[in-house]
Amino acid sequence: MIQSLLIANRGEIACRIIRTARALGIRTIAVYSDADANALHVRSADDAVHIGPSPARESYLVGDRIIAAAQASGAQAIHPGYGFLSENAAFAQAVIDAGLIWVGPDPSSITAMGLKDAAKQLMQAAGVPTTPGYLGDDQSLERLTAEADAIGYPVLIKAVAGGGGKGMRKVDSPADFADALASCRREAASSFGNDHVLLEKWITNPRHIEVQVFGDTHGNVVHLFERDCSLQRRHQKVIEEAPAPGMDEATREAICAAAVRAAKAVDYVGAGTIEFIADGSEGLRADRIWFMEMNTRLQVEHPVTEEITGVDLVEWQLRIASGEPLPLAQEDLSINGWAMEARLYAEDPASGFLPSTGRLEQCNFPEDYVRIETGVEQGSVISSFYDPMIAKIITHADSRSNAIALMAQKLEGLAVWPVKSNAGFLHRCVTNTDFAVAAVTTAFIADHLDDLVPPSEPSRAMLEQAALMLAESGGKLQGLNGLRLNAGPEKRVRLRAAGERYEVAIPPCHREDIYASVAAPSVILVTEKGHSLGISLDRTDGAGSAAASDGAILSPMPGRIIAVAVAAGDSVTKGQKLLTLEAMKMEHSLVAPFDGTVAELDAAEGGQVSEGALLARIDRTED
Known part of the structure; x- marks a missing residue:
């Protein structure tokens, strides 16, 4: 068994690998950039090595630095996680050449599956069903147009070196083909340095089904059943589940057997995923499921497979990289229950x-x-x-x-x-x-x-629960005493949320379906069905929105104050810069909404602020 392991990654996958390695008695070494100096994966590992500045291209994507970190820390092996360099055949070979154990497939397997057109040709030769389309070397507009006409519209243009939804265009009619092809090629060249494309028949009711496979160095390959990853946004998975809904045993046997053939075709070792596209128009059928691509690494969604099989896939990776055979044979694997990942x-x-x-x-x-x-x-x-x-x-x-x-x-x-x-x-x-x-x-x-995106503003129930929590926490309520007909006096309070002002009656009791807690002085964090908003007392006078027209200067988003140009008591003119906020890699200047005096200033250079935080207040100069 491997004795020491460097994880060439960050975040949740690094923590995930560390957890299993520790259970196996393996010493773990994390790597980190400037931005990750205090990250959880760094604190969780037995040792950690700094590898460069915050941008990934200067740290996590610099293979030489990672290999040097492994050598300096005495690591015996490198686990790439997913993303970054996990499917980089040159990096995998460099790790091996440095005398280290690569926890992943042979570089030749990564190369074989790295280009979509070559991979599809290889799969066709192995008897794995592939989507109807064109994979040829002739990349002329004339040939591609003719092939698209032969396939029948709509068609899908895909960059052969693509991934993550980049370099893909659906084309609905011949009139749109030339422009879509040019756009796809530009994006592919920019993203992958390769503008070659392939064409595929567009699947009308597509479902994304993938099969987890595992191979060892002794010639054994098994599958661990399928996952359904159809719930996607812009080709990025959002919710995954295992097994796939509506998958009957005959179809499961056919698709999983095809996945095993695909893995054997490239002498695959380690964890891999064979991705298929299914036409769900008539349910899942073996003759309407086609190979898309292979991911030669652990997948983000691997936990759902672990949950239904009871297998620790990271442990399997480490054991197989150590030269051990697969822990279980195909007949020892079965599906238990249902798992879902969000x-x-x-x-x-x-x-x-x-x-x-x-x-x-x-x-x-x-x-x-x-x-x-x-x-x-x-x-x-x-x-x-x-x-x-x-x-x-x-x-x-x-x-x-x-x-x-x-x-x-x-x-x-x-x-x-x-x-x-x-x-x-x-x-x-x-x-x-x-x-x-x-x-x-x-x-x-x-x-x-339209049905899935929560509104940006709070519901009335959220506002009422915030009002009640503020009352119970002893906040200084700037309320308005109202009177209801045929009822006793009603306590009302002005609140601010999402940049707007609201006047709310304090309800008599809490609701069980809304969660509220004190997040900061006079700020209540209210959550309804997963949608969270910070709601605070409105400290402005008068009616209307608590916007710049009232003199309240609010932070438009979470960020860091990088400059403060005024002090409390200063006279300012309309449009004068008050302070500068850095957020999302951009600088945002906040200015005076009218001539007046800085009556309140709650911002200091270098301070972190939350969205909606009151940073300053300007009292208007009377005419």
């Missing part, structure tokens, strides 16, 4: 899923009957340098409906603040009636988007 991201669905950065002042991961894979904790900083994943939430139950119910329950009260998250979006996905009956294709999110 990817919790730091992003704002209401703003087109823009990434959200900043410190996780509040982050309450669910407990009991749920598995959490994460590389952060409360107090961690979500950086703009890397993927904005916060965590993966995994549920396992005896049936699909129970796995969904458990996921919905755990997402309901999941509160993240002031960083925005997609928890409310995920909750709406898993409670959608079409999702409940597995009426899902890869277009599900796009087709249901």
